[in-house]
Amino acid sequence: MPELPEVETIRLQLDQKIKGLKITEVEVLNKKSFIGDFGEVRGVRVVGVRRRAKITIIELEGGVYLAIHLKLTGQLIYREKNQRLKTKDQKRGPYEVGELPNKFTRVIISFDNGGKLYFNDLRIFGWIKVIKDVREIGEDKLGPEANDEVSFSREYFKNILNKTKKPIKLVILDQEKLAGVGNIYANESLFDAGILPTRPSSSLSGEEIRKLRNSIIKILNDAIIHKGSSDNDEAYRQITGEKGTHQNYLLVYGKSGQRCPACGGSIKRIALGGRGTFYCENCQK
Ligand SMILES: [Zn+2]
Incomplete structure (x- = not known):
C-alpha cells in the first residue's frame, strides 16, 4: 500500500502538472470509485495539490476538493494530450500501466490543456471523494505527519x-x-x-x-x-x-x-x- 513517501511523490508531481488547469470532464467508469457529484468539479480550476497522511487532496477554486485514497492498488497516472508511449512502458504485469484507459481504469479526469488523469485500481478499494472541507478526510483521527520535525516532536x-x-x-x-x-x-x-x-x-x-x-x-x-x-x-x-x-x-x-x-x-x-x-x-x- 502506498505510504507517505509514495503519496508525497504523487502530490509533488501532480501539483507540477495540473496546478492552474481547469477540469473539463469527469468520467466515472466504476461507481464505487467516485463518491459525490462530479458536476461540482466540472469547469473548476485547480488551485494546487496537497497531502494529508496517505490521502492526496486536489484543491479546487471555490472551496471544493477532490480527496483521493489509493488504498492497496490505486494508481494516479497523468498523460499529456497526444503523449506517445515509450516501448518500455508497454503492459506486462497487472500493475504495469501501458495504454490508457486500461481495464483497471475507474475514473478519468480531463483538463483544459488536453491532459488526462487516470485513476486505476485493480481491487477497487480506493476512492475519489468530492469534499467541501478538508477535515472530512478524518482529520480528527490523524496524528502529526511522520516527516514533520515540528509537529512530530x-x-x-x-x-x-x-x-x-x-x-x-x-x-x-x-x-x-x-x-x-x-x-x-x-x-x-x-x-x-x-x-x-x-x-x-x-x-x-x-x-x-x-x-x-x-x-x-x-x-x-x-x-x-x-x-x-x-x-x-x-x-x-x-x-x-x-x-x-x-x-x-x-x-x-x-x-x-x-x-x-x-x-x-x-x-x-x-x-x-x-x-x-x-x-x-x-x-x-
Ligand atoms: Zn544485523
Whole structure:
C-alpha cells in the first residue's frame, strides 16, 4: 500500500502538472470509485495539490476538493494530450500501466490543456471523494505527519510511547498516533534505529526514542528522494507510470532469509498484528 513517501511523490508531481488547469470532464467508469457529484468539479480550476497522511487532496477554486485514497492498488497516472508511449512502458504485469484507459481504469479526469488523469485500481478499494472541507478526510483521527520535525516532536513521541506497552511497531503504524507510516517504512525505521519491532513501547529509553524518531524522518525523506517504493508486489507508480526506486535501497523489508546489510546475519520474518515483520536479531535489541 502506498505510504507517505509514495503519496508525497504523487502530490509533488501532480501539483507540477495540473496546478492552474481547469477540469473539463469527469468520467466515472466504476461507481464505487467516485463518491459525490462530479458536476461540482466540472469547469473548476485547480488551485494546487496537497497531502494529508496517505490521502492526496486536489484543491479546487471555490472551496471544493477532490480527496483521493489509493488504498492497496490505486494508481494516479497523468498523460499529456497526444503523449506517445515509450516501448518500455508497454503492459506486462497487472500493475504495469501501458495504454490508457486500461481495464483497471475507474475514473478519468480531463483538463483544459488536453491532459488526462487516470485513476486505476485493480481491487477497487480506493476512492475519489468530492469534499467541501478538508477535515472530512478524518482529520480528527490523524496524528502529526511522520516527516514533520515540528509537529512530530521528540516530546510528542515520548508522550505517546510512555503511555502504552503495545509493541513499538504497532504504535508507529497507528495513524491516530503518527500519520503516513505503513508496513515498509515501519520495518525499515526500526532496523535503522536498532530497535526490535516487538519491544513494548514504554520500555524505550530516551536515547532510543530520539534515534527512532530520527530514523523515521530520515527514511521517509530518503524514500521521497527516491520517488517511493514499487516492490514486486506493489501497484504504486509515479504519475508517469514508472516505478519508484526506493525498493533498491530497502534494508530488511521483504528480505527474510537474506543477509543483514549491517552484520551479515540472517534476516528474520514474523507476523505482528497480521503484518510481515522483518528484523535482524543481532542488530536490533
Ligand atoms: Zn544485523
